Amino acid sequence: MIIPIEYYLILSAFMFVSGVTGVLIRRNAIIVFMSIELMLNSANLTLVAFSSYLGNSIGQLFVFFVMTVAAAEAAVGLAIIIAMFRNKLTMNIDEINILKW
Amino acid sequence: MPLEIILFFVFAIIAAVSAILMITRSNPVFSALFLILNFAALAGLYLLLNAQFIAVTQVIVYAGAIMVLFLFVIMLLKPEHEKLFSIHPKIKIFAVVIAALVFLQLIYLIFLSKPSSSENPAVAASVKAGTIEEIGRELYTNYILPFEAAGYLLLAATIGALVLAKKKFE
Numbered sequence: 001m002i003i004p005i006e007y008y009l010i011l012s013a014f015m016f017v018s019g020v021t022g023v024l025i026r027r028n029a030i031i032v033f034m035s036i037e038l039m040l041n042s043a044n045l046t047l048v049a050f051s052s053y054l055g056n057s058i059g060q061l062f063v064f065f066v067m068t069v070a071a072a073e074a075a076v077g078l079a080i081i082i083a084m085f086r087n088k089l090t091m092n093i094d095e096i097n098i099l100k101w
Numbered sequence: 102m103p104l105e106i107i108l109f110f111v112f113a114i115i116a117a118v119s120a121i122l123m124i125t126r127s128n129p130v131f132s133a134l135f136l137i138l139n140f141a142a143l144a145g146l147y148l149l150l151n152a153q154f155i156a157v158t159q160v161i162v163y164a165g166a167i168m169v170l171f172l173f174v175i176m177l178l179k180p181e182h183e184k185l186f187s188i189h190p191k192i193k194i195f196a197v198v199i200a201a202l203v204f205l206q207l208i209y210l211i212f213l214s215k216p217s218s219s220e221n222p223a224v225a226a227s228v229k230a231g232t233i234e235e236i237g238r239e240l241y242t243n244y245i246l247p248f249e250a251a252g253y254l255l256l257a258a259t260i261g262a263l264v265l266a267k268k269k270f271e
Contacts, residue, residue: 002103002105002106003105003106003109003149004217005216005217006211006212006216006217007109007113008146008150009211009216010208010211011113011116011117011146013204013207013208013211014117014120014204015116015117015120015139016207017200017201017203017204017207018117018120018121018123018124018200019120019124020199020200020203021124021196021197021200022123022124024192024196024199024200025124025188025192025193025196025197026124026186027186027187027188028129028186030129030132030171030174030175030178031124031129031132033171034123034132034133034136034171035123035124037136037163037167038120038123038124038136038139041139041140041143041163044143044155044159045143045146045147048147048150048152048155049150050216051150051152051231052150052151052152052231053216053217057231057235057236057239058239060152060154060155060231060236061236061239061240061244063152063155064155064158064236064240065247065251067158067159067162067163068251068254068255069251069254070163070167071162071166071167071255071258072254072255072257072258073258074167074170074171075170075258075259075261075262076258076261076262076265078170078171078174078262078266079261079262079263079265079266080265081174081178082174082177082178082265082266083265083266085178085179086268089179091178092186094188
């Protein structure tokens, strides 16, 4: 391993922060969703980096489970977006406020 | 300079730039395509880390299945003009400042904890941690219960997506 693990961690932190910024500054529900996927992937990169540097395969198993959860989350979330779009004809998350009192 | 370092910087720059482009494009299709590029660059980084199984899964599951799902939903829903989604510029600046602060904190913590000091080159060199053989052995012995639970989670998600997106007949 010639590359220090810090480089991977910095890249992962950068991608996580881009995902947070995307959630904060965008109002399109689909792009907010894609930003969440970006954050999940940055966590995956950290897990794989530590798993590889410590010589332990459990971190990569956790990446496998994170991918499963991400797939389930994407399916259910996109179904919710479709249902919302059918009711209100919008993807703007500021207008989807029927649960607000 | 060794090839490994050059490849790392190429993939890292592709990943970072495509992440930035993903959150700034106004067209959701471009955002999705840049996210696919980001996932492909991450698969390259996983290969550099000797995680072959995860690299292949990344391409097949993320860049293949999940992003195709996203592109289908973008295609099905009516494209709206981005002006409808605009938010106050002050909020944008505030969000970027907060994100930059969080990033600096993370960098500080990474350099404070010095994870590479505890790194053992002998362990990292002799590792077979990323092969399908190793992951499959762990998955089907010690982690069989979470594996089954993941299967049920996917089944529940499939049923939930069907119920949620089903057209209501009155």
